Amino acid sequence: MFKLNLKIALRSLWKNKGYTLINIAGLSIGMASCILIFIFIRYQLSYDQQFARKxxxxxxxxxxxxxxxxxxxxxxxxxxxxxxxxxxxxxxxxxxxxxxxxxxxxxxxxxxxxxxxxxxxxxxxxxxxxxxxxxxxxxxxxxxxxxxxxxxxxxxxxxxxxxxxxxxxxxxxxxxxxxxxxxxxxxxxxxxxxxxxxxxxxxxxxxxxxxxxxxxxxxxxxxxxxxxxxxxxxxxxxxxxxxxxxxxxxxxxxxxxxxxxxxxxxxHRDDRYGNSSNNTTGMKEIWGLGIIGVFLMLTACINFINLATAQAVSRSKEVGVRKVMGSRRKQLMVQFLTETITLTIFALIVACAITEAALPGLAGLFREKLSFSLVQQPEILGFMGCMVLFVGFLAGFYPAMVMSGFSPALAIKNKVNVGNSGGAALRKVLVVAQFAITIILITGTLVVLKQMKFMREKPLGFNSSAVAMPYVPGDSLNRLKYDILKTRIENIPGVLSASFCASGPSSGDNTLTNFSYGGTKDADFQVNVKPADLDYFKTFGLQLVAGRALSKSDTIKEYVVNETLLRKLNVVHPEEAIGKMITVGDGHKAAIVGVVKDFNNMNLREAISPILIYSSKNNIGTLAIKMDSHQIPSVMKAVEAIWNSTFPNNVYRSTFMEEDIERYYENERVMGTLFKVFASVIIFIAFIGLFGLISFVATQRTKEMAIRKVLGASTFELVRMLNISFVLMVLIANLVAWPVAYIFISKWLSRYTYRIELSIWPFAAAMAISMLVTLLTVSLRSYRAAKTNPIDALKYE
Amino acid sequence: MITLQNIEKYYATKGLKSYILRHVSTTIQQGEFVSIMGPSGAGKSTLLNILGMLEEPTYGTYEFMGEDITSLSERKKIELYRNHIGFVFQAYHLIDEMTVAENIEAPLLYKKIAGAERKSRVADMLDRFNIVGKKDLFPNQLSGGQQQLVGIARALAAQPSIILADEPTGNLQSAQALQIMELFKKLNEEENITIIQVTHSEVNAGYGSRILHLLDGVIKEDLNVVNL
Structure with missing residues (x-):
């Protein structure tokens, strides 16, 4: 019985090649995305799990x-x-x-x-x-x-x-x-x-x-x-x-x-604490990906259910005949489920190929070593088995129930039609759900991309371009060579200025300390200290709003503070602060000589900290070099040569300020790419699903359209007629999607202290895109249906 | 074998009953060849559907082999389909995805007959209807007459005690129709299979042993055909 069921399943899939293709395309892409997400999540959850006493x-x-x-x-x-x-x-x-x-x-x-x-x-x-x-x-x-x-x-x-x-x-x-x-x-x-x-x-x-x-x-x-x-x-x-x-x-x-x-x-999961691998993936991201995977699978399943119930009518005769031959409803359901699962397995094979092809891309995006091997990772095989069963039943159960439920008397007389085959209303709900998911993802993608652009382009209050940051060894012997090194480097043609500092104006490396302002009592917040030398302001283009920059010194002699510090201390005019004394931590007391204009000292998720800049040769770790942007390669070569001759026992290592800043937004870069990829996948799935459905509707209404045409309807009017119901569904989907998208997006944006204003545009754009896709798909197919000669349609029966 | 008592079938629309069948009572014995005749809309197909348990009468009792059908469970009905009733349709209704041999085999699968036995019965049927050479073809590769032969072979494969045929020759040319009717007659006489057919054609009805004339849902005549 099973062998025969399988054979019939294959034949029936072959007979409806077009629909089979649509189904396999949608399912396999959905499944491939799910497998990729599974591999990634499995890898993330496997961190540190190899130990016996874990x-x-x-x-x-x-x-x-x-x-x-x-x-x-x-x-x-x-x-x-x-x-x-x-x-x-x-x-x-x-x-x-x-x-x-x-x-x-x-x-x-x-x-x-x-x-x-x-x-x-x-x-x-x-x-x-x-x-x-x-x-x-x-x-x-x-x-x-x-x-x-x-x-x-x-x-x-x-x-x-x-x-x-x-x-x-x-x-x-x-x-x-x-x-x-x-x-x-x-x-x-x-x-x-x-x-x-x-x-x-x-x-x-x-x-x-x-x-x-x-x-x-x-x-x-x-x-x-x-x-x-x-x-x-x-x-x-x-x-x-x-x-x-x-x-x-x-x-x-x-x-x-x-x-x-x-x-x-x-x-590995809690990014508040960090770890030695400099690599954390929060449960939020893992959950987010998992949810996207489920969404993708759902839209693919919706395609299948829509097409299968739509096609059910053409199977009604078979159901009727089988029933009068003595088939139980259960046996029919088993047969239809066999068909679905066969199709799902085909989709899985294609999905494996897609996974194999896409895996290097995913691994590169996350900078992780991911592999796809069924032998080494039997969990993946298990997951794929579960997925086939889940998809097979989720997608196949309802259509099987509808089809096996046809009354044989009606079925044999071909009196089953779309209306009473059940599911016409359900199909509409599913299409709306599918498009709502699509619209949420499109809106999300647009906002993520916009926020990323905003962060890239926002003025940080200092100039980070063409600044190289080679490290300098901090032991006492090498510290003696600092002045010579700086002089030699400043003499390289193309170097505009150079400054010894602990870190750049914006850095992930921050030192906080207690301090007191004016009196003796410690302030109730800590200050972010930045050891640097007199050229720090010039090198990074920092602007002073009052007083002057640091003068030359190897130890703490005077302080420059930022506006935020004064604001937190309730000092209204920057000039008032000049000359006031500050005592830091273990007793370094010195006067404020300058107030620097606020600059972003961390990534844009964080607000600007109160900052204190002072000279302290003992805390230097980096030589910041501002270069002429046209001469960077030659300057870098010269810097490396001078560095190596100055510190012959050490190993040269350097980064660019801009790259350091770029690295803060690694997470956003990954999110942005993921959203782009998955949004396109979901648009594609929704597109082919819609195409399948409209093909079916067009076939169903061939006779009606022929009659209308004979009565004088123009091709345009017919295309419009078919479009209206679909456009209406997509419109409803938009209304459903907007509030959901709004909640998700404003939650995501709230992580950023500096963020874009959420406007109507991403929503409007998502609506425009979804409408365009719908109109294009429906018109493409319905135009062909409307153009057919009415005689061909009417000569049946 | 079949006893109908006071069978009524009507559809109620806005309180108005439109009758399809009225006061139909009759008895059909094992081995009879009955033709149901009458103009369009007389209720022939409905009567056949009720006999085939595809539709339920609104009123009246129907006994099939001594059992009251109206109170029968779905499971029992399916048992009857499997073991006693074979259907032949005007539009043949073969399963398009199955070959000729598989179509014939299908009801045997539902009867849970063992593989070897199935093979021999299918071979037997193919042989008997002279379609051995076509066993691997699909229905759409056959002519109408050939399809109907397969349809009958399928109905017979399960060795039913009764065949219900709804205008079995309605879509066929006269020569082919003749062939089918000869076949029915032979089955009826040689294997004592009860046959009930709906037909428009006097010629076809002539092959049977009894004719029920329906008009507006009422049996007008119940004639015995005298074989010449």
Whole structure:
């Protein structure tokens, strides 16, 4: 029976080639999008899931509550890890891990430098490897990573440095031109989907930092992982945690300190805390993508249901005959569902091909390593199986029910018509739903693109174009070379000015600190400090509204503040502030000499912070170089040469200010592209669905149109007649879609402090696009129907 | 085999009853060959549909092989279709997606007959109707007469005890029609299959053993055909 059903299904699909093609095209594109989204979501959720004890691993993260705002950090104070090890009985292990970066040099036996490279490093406590079960190829971290100046490498790094990982153990590498580290172990490469991409693990016992005992200072780079004892609940730690905070945070800061035990799975998902892979994907984005996937699948299914119920009439005779031969309704439904599922499987095969073709694009968009392999990823096979069944039943069940429900007496006499075949009203509702989804996506796309354009073009209050930002090493020996470096670089033809600074005017790297203005009492908010030199203002084109810029100094001598700081301090006229004293953090008291016009110091989601600019040679990390935009390549080459001769033991690294800013909007770039792609996919699906439906309606009404034509209707009038009902449906779809789109969009826009005003235009444009698509599709098909010779239509019966 | 008592069928529109059948009572025995005749609109097809359980009478009782049909469940009706009733249609109504052989096989599948038995019965039918060479063709590749032969072969494959035929020769040329009627007659005489056909043609009716004349929903005449 099944074999025959399958055979008949194939024949009937072949007989209605046109509709089959439309269905397969719509379904396969919808399915391919779903598979791609599934692969992506699966990959995102697989982060850090490869560890055996993953359910008991937590990261300790920090937060500070201020009046009206909150700060988050994935790091903890340095003394926290040993203190926790001491105070918490419910933990198996506590491990500190400190991320860093430095120059690795390897010398050959004769003492010449063989390799010099700039690498990310991690100082790791051996307990870390009790929490996370890394695979060790050689050595045992519990023994070999205890002594200071021992280091373990991952396989790839060992191969990179020594050619063969078997040769690595026992060798010596030099770190930051200071310490010699002895290689004592090699571990297997850490997979891409890991929040701790450790390649070089240095024994934590050798880590030195002047804040080793300070509870008041937190760096994002100092993380702490804990392993909960088996059978314990993380909620039980709440009491001990509060006691712990009370015990150690004795100095009262402006913000109230707090800690949270973040489950391992959340490390990749919570962008408030960040992580060592510099890569987070929030659950919101994952949900958003999932919802888009479901929408796509729904529109494709709607196509199928519409076409199938529309076509049902032509199958009525078969249903009648089968019924009088003794077929049960159930058997007929099984037959029709077989047909749907056969079609779905065809669509799936096409979808796999599309997925394969589109995957590199998706991987490139997200800058992730995604792969599509059914053997390695059996979940995908499972997902595809579920999808076929889901689509098959969702799309096939209703039409099967309608068709199997025909009364045989009417069916045999061909008296079943569109009206009583059921679903005429339902079809209309479905078309409206489909177009509503399409319109929501079009509107969303237009707004996302407009907001992105707005952010690219908004004046930030400083000039970021043609500014290179090479880093400069910050150790005391190299600091002595700063002045020579600057002079040499300023002499390169094409360099307009240069400035030593900690970071550009807009940066993701921000340092906040307490301060007091005028009197002695600390202000109730923190200030964003920007160490820089006198040329900072010239290099970035910052404008002063009062006073003057910084004068030459290597230490804090005077301050320049921004307008926001004054506004927050209730100072109305910038001139009033000149000469007032400010004391920052640990007691640097100096006068305000200038007020700089507000500039955007973070991405445009954030408001402008209160800012303090001062000279401090010890906190410099970058040399900002403003160039003549026509000479950038030659200038960059010269800069690199001078840099390398000034710092021969370090590795040159540089970015452009504009690229740094561009990087803030990575998320928006991805969103924009995704919206564009999926909106076009959905427009395409809706378009072919509409085409199928209008083809059917035109065929159904051939006779009516022939009669009207004989009565004197013009082709134009007939086309208009067919258009009206569809245009009406799309109009209703617009009305349905607008409020929904409005809610989604205004929610998305509210993330941005600087955003476009939501106007009527995106909505109007979406309506225009949907109307145009409808008119084009319907006219295209109905024109052909209206042009046919009435004799051909009327000579039947 | 079939007993109809006081069968009525009407449609009520705005309180006005328009009758299709009135006071139809008759009995048909196993092995009879009955032709239902009458002008257009007399209710012939409706009567046949009621006999075939495709329509329900508004009033009256219908017993098929001793069972009261009006109170029969859908499941029981399907059982009757499978085992006792074969339909032949004016427009043949073969399933377009199936070949000749598959069309004949279809009712056997619903009867859940084993594969080997199905094959032999289909072969038997093809043989008997001389259409072995056409078994892999699709209905639209056959002439009308050939299609109707397949239609009858399909109805017979399930070995029904009664065949209901609605103008089986209505779309056929006279030579082909003759052939079909000969076939019915042979089936009736040799295999004792009850046949009830609706027809316009006196010639066709002449092949049967009994004629019911309908006029405006009422049986006007019930004649026995005297075979010459």
């Amino acid at each position: 359910d008991r691993i937590y990261r300790v993260v920090s937060s500070w509550k201020y009046s009206g705002s909150e700060e988050f950090s994935g790091g903890v104070p340095l003394p926290l890890a040993p203190a926790m090890r001491n105070d918490f009985a419910m933990l198996d292990e506590v491990a500190a891990i400190q991320r860093g970066r430095g120059v690795i040099t390897i010398k050959d036996p004769s003492g010449n430098v063989r390799i010099k490279t700039d690498e990310r490093t991690f100082y790791v406590e051996p307990q870390f490897f009790k929490i996370f079960d890394y695979r060790w190829l050689q050595g045992d971290p519990q023994k070999d990573l205890v002594a200071p100046n021992s280091v373990a490498l991952c396989e790839d790094m060992a191969v990179k440095l020594f050619g063969d990982w078997h040769k690595a153990v026992g060798q010596t590498i030099n770190y930051n031109n200071k310490t010699d580290l002895k290689v004592t172990g090699v571990f297997a490469n850490v997979p891409e989907n890991s929040s701790n991409p450790i390649q070089i693990a240095i024994a934590y016992s050798g880590y030195v930092n002047r804040n080793m005992k300070s509870w008041g200072s937190v760096s994002d780079a100092s993380e702490c992982y804990i392993l909960l004892k088996e059978g314990r609940n993380i909620a039980d730690l709440e009491g001990p945690k509060n006691a712990f905070i009370k015990k150690y945070y004795v100095e009262k800061g402006v913000g109230k300190e707090g800690h949270l035990f973040q489950p391992l799975a959340e490390v």
